[in-house]
Amino acid sequence: MQAQPDAAAYEFIPEAERKAAEQLSRPSLSYWQDAWRRLKKDKLAMLGLAFVALMGLMAIFGPLFSPYAYDYSDFSAISQGPSAKHWFGTDALGRDLFVRILYGARISLAIGLVSALVNMIIGVVYGGVAGFVGGRTDNIMMRIVDILIALPSLLYIVILMMFMGSNIRSILIALCISSWVGTARITRSQVVSLKQQEYVLSARLAGASNWEILIRHLLPNSMGPVIVSVTFLIPSAIFSEAFLSFLGIGIQKPMASWGSLANDAIETLRSAPYQMFFPVAAISLTMFSLNFIGDGLRDALDPRLRK
Amino acid sequence: MTAQPLIRADRVSMQFTVGSSITRARRRVLTAVDQVSLDIHRGETFGLVGESGCGKTTLGRLLVRLYRPTSGTILYDGQDITSLTPQQMMPLRRKMQMIFQDPYASLDPRMTVSTIIAEPLRRTDMDRARVDARVRELLTLVGLDENHARRYPHEFSGGQRQRIGIARALAAGPEFIVCDEPISALDVSIQAQVVNMLEELQQRLGFTYLFVSHDLSMVRHISHRVGVMYLGHMVEMAPVDELFTHMAHPYTQALMSAVPIADPDASAASQRIILQGDVPNPMAPPSGCPFRTRCPVVMPVCADQKPALLDIGGGHWVACHRVGT
Ligand SMILES: Nc1ncnc2c1ncn2[C@@H]1O[C@H](COP(=O)(O)OP(=O)(O)O)[C@@H](O)[C@H]1O
Ligand code: SF4
Numbered sequence A: 001m002q003a004q005p006d007a008a009a010y011e012f013i014p015e016a017e018r019k020a021a022e023q024l025s026r027p028s029l030s031y032w033q034d035a036w037r038r039l040k041k042d043k044l045a046m047l048g049l050a051f052v053a054l055m056g057l058m059a060i061f062g063p064l065f066s067p068y069a070y071d072y073s074d075f076s077a078i079s080q081g082p083s084a085k086h087w088f089g090t091d092a093l094g095r096d097l098f099v100r101i102l103y104g105a106r107i108s109l110a111i112g113l114v115s116a117l118v119n120m121i122i123g124v125v126y127g128g129v130a131g132f133v134g135g136r137t138d139n140i141m142m143r144i145v146d147i148l149i150a151l152p153s154l155l156y157i158v159i160l161m162m163f164m165g166s167n168i169r170s171i172l173i174a175l176c177i178s179s180w181v182g183t184a185r186i187t188r189s190q191v192v193s194l195k196q197q198e199y200v201l202s203a204r205l206a207g208a209s210n211w212e213i214l215i216r217h218l219l220p221n222s223m224g225p226v227i228v229s230v231t232f233l234i235p236s237a238i239f240s241e242a243f244l245s246f247l248g249i250g251i252q253k254p255m256a257s258w259g260s261l262a263n264d265a266i267e268t269l270r271s272a273p274y275q276m277f278f279p280v281a282a283i284s285l286t287m288f289s290l291n292f293i294g295d296g297l298r299d300a301l302d303p304r305l306r307k
Numbered sequence B: 001m002t003a004q005p006l007i008r009a010d011r012v013s014m015q016f017t018v019g020s021s022i023t024r025a026r027r028r029v030l031t032a033v034d035q036v037s038l039d040i041h042r043g044e045t046f047g048l049v050g051e052s053g054c055g056k057t058t059l060g061r062l063l064v065r066l067y068r069p070t071s072g073t074i075l076y077d078g079q080d081i082t083s084l085t086p087q088q089m090m091p092l093r094r095k096m097q098m099i100f101q102d103p104y105a106s107l108d109p110r111m112t113v114s115t116i117i118a119e120p121l122r123r124t125d126m127d128r129a130r131v132d133a134r135v136r137e138l139l140t141l142v143g144l145d146e147n148h149a150r151r152y153p154h155e156f157s158g159g160q161r162q163r164i165g166i167a168r169a170l171a172a173g174p175e176f177i178v179c180d181e182p183i184s185a186l187d188v189s190i191q192a193q194v195v196n197m198l199e200e201l202q203q204r205l206g207f208t209y210l211f212v213s214h215d216l217s218m219v220r221h222i223s224h225r226v227g228v229m230y231l232g233h234m235v236e237m238a239p240v241d242e243l244f245t246h247m248a249h250p251y252t253q254a255l256m257s258a259v260p261i262a263d264p265d266a267s268a269a270s271q272r273i274i275l276q277g278d279v280p281n282p283m284a285p286p287s288g289c290p291f292r293t294r295c296p297v298v299m300p301v302c303a304d305q306k307p308a309l310l311d312i313g314g315g316h317w318v319a320c321h322r323v324g325t
């Protein structure tokens, strides 16, 4: 005769011993704490993070403390070089360039963040479902992605903007339509390879539903590469906006983005090169910073590197 | 053992479709498990051996209904579970568990050990304190430190991870556990520890095991009965001592002769048989007997008729035209 497996049979540890063991245990770091700990060690990534954070704070609060409004023209001070009064000088209409760059930072950073966020949500859900469901659904969903990738995105962004007019909303819509596909592809390939893992079968044995398996196991394990790709999406969105505005089909006057400021500076490039320098520096430094952060995150989120 | 078996598989088959799913043209069917029947009784360890790719893992996953069989029926404790939906399987899930081959792939790297072990308890009405206490009990039960609960799988060695996997399998209080090559990824020095632990747990808690392994001496040590698979078929099945002393199927004989077994009784098969050729492609299996392309004693009839698995007495089953009748 064999004994029946019985829940009570496991309980043989005295309460006192259990308490003692509890006190010995020291807090172990969670996945995200651990990743943050390793990101902190990455000098370039931290530098980038500091720069972006500073830029963000200045974009939000800077214009409030500036004596000048972004669209205030001082016709007695046209195209003046950097001075104590106007740190970055003034533009061809006598507007303070410093406040205009901060104002442009609002638009550029907001466009980068919002489009990255939207891209991430659409991409993760789309790719996650395609990868998890698999079969014909997956095939059809990914062929759609292939088509979107094959079309030159700049072409339909430009067409879209011509129909919807040149404003922030249409720039955002155009950017979101074009770039979630990369995130979808990454998420899908992650989910496809992860769903073969034995821990997914093991979760099924533990009684997890499809939905729980996707949410609890597959998506969290896919997040590393997804977050990294989204971090790289922010600078590319900022750059796309800058490029569109530079071409003159993005942000319209008197509003300013870094791209439109650079565009304005073309005419005065010879006489006042600083007007070009500051917006371009803002774009470049932000892109560098975000790319450093992306690189740092890629290393910090890789479970194989965890120590 | 005349009581109702805990597990009964009746002519169970599993076919996988491989190839592109949009263009039907290149689709092919792979029969991983072909009409396998077996009973496993309560408290018994059924050893399953056979070369890699012969369908052992697939059979194990079928028995715990991770896969739905293409045909055949599976009974668990008399209940037909062949076509239960995942929802209908829920109440049975805690009773059947699996210990996986790869202790690195079978634990979610993002979860702490305590979350991993507690996952099967999520659907119970235990409160947090009870779950935590249970996790610590299980860790002690499998010989790990209670302080390990908050750590992550990557902080452990292969043997320790396998213990975590075992603790998780035990969490919900299972009856039937499929051990799918639980020791093949471990250091030899640790293998015996884990096997001894599985045996001890069985004695204490009355588990029923399907023990898959290609380590014949380990299978002999732990099993009560043993089945031999070849190309998705069960070709021989017998109580362990009978099988290791009076192996009847030419494939079993070849398999056994390939490894030195320290046993004076086995002199009958002491000559080493070397198999010719490779295992056939499972997508294009041979007609008749699946083993005929490599069988040293093949006959003309073997190509025409598939030999049935027949009882040659004493619970010894063999599928070969040369044996019995
Ligand atoms: N999910 C699957 N899809 C397609 N073929 C599979 C799948 N799982 C297993 N197979 C095939 O089925 C056969 C048996 O595999 P498996 O059960 O893993 O064998 P074993 O565990 O004995 O090594 C192999 O030929 C394998 O390639
Ligand atoms: S049936 Fe024929 S081919 Fe198959 S094992 Fe027996 S003798 Fe060999």
Ligand SMILES: [Mg+2]
Pocket (backbone or CB within 6 Å): B053, B056, B057, B058, B180, B181
């Ligand atoms: Mg296997």
